[in-house]
Amino acid sequence: MYQTLLVEAVQDSGRQAVRFNIGSNAAILDVDDVDLLIERLGQIRSGLSPALPHEPSRTHNYVIEIDPCWYLDKNPLFDGVVLLLRHTGLGWAGFAIPQSSLERLQDAIVKPAPRLFDVSQVPS
Known part of the structure; x- marks a missing residue:
């Protein structure tokens, strides 16, 4: 129970x-x-089912970290970069991003996709 x-x-x-x-x-x-x-x-x-969705929900109210601390490192054993992002409540999270994903990310930043979140709802 x-x-x-x-x-x-x-x-x-x-x-x-x-x-x-x-x-x-x-x-x-x-x-x-x-x-x-x-x-x-x-x-x-990370090992539980169901797994977390691959796409963010358009209805979930995500906690947004404004201007997070970040650290970027090139690893000679990996074709890409390691990106660390700091969330004030969850701590540092690391992401190994391969070169092909970096190129897609750069394109997405230069030509932003349609908004996923209503920016008027983000606290200032």
């Missing part, structure tokens, strides 16, 4: 933390534990 999950930010001994309550059980995670949990959940989710 599933029980309701409650997740909330708390102060624990003067430090920021996250408390998880499931039924009568609770756990408090510090920032490092939250980072590990996010990373591990991402690893687990």
Whole structure:
């Protein structure tokens, strides 16, 4: 039987933390534990079915990171680049982008596709 999950930010001994309550059980995670949990959940989710869709939903309200930090690196063992993007809540995510995809991405940036999101809904 599933029980309701409650997740909330708390102060624990003067430090920021996250408390998880499931039924009568609770756990408090510090920032490092939250980072590990996010990373591990991402690893687990990548193997679950159904897989995440290959295209973004036009109806989902995605969290948009405004002007994210990014890092680009050429890897001599890979014909393309490794792009790291930083999300303030999820951390750094890495993407190995092959040369053929880079060319398509450059074309898409130069000649933008129709809008997927209503930009009036993005918080400023």
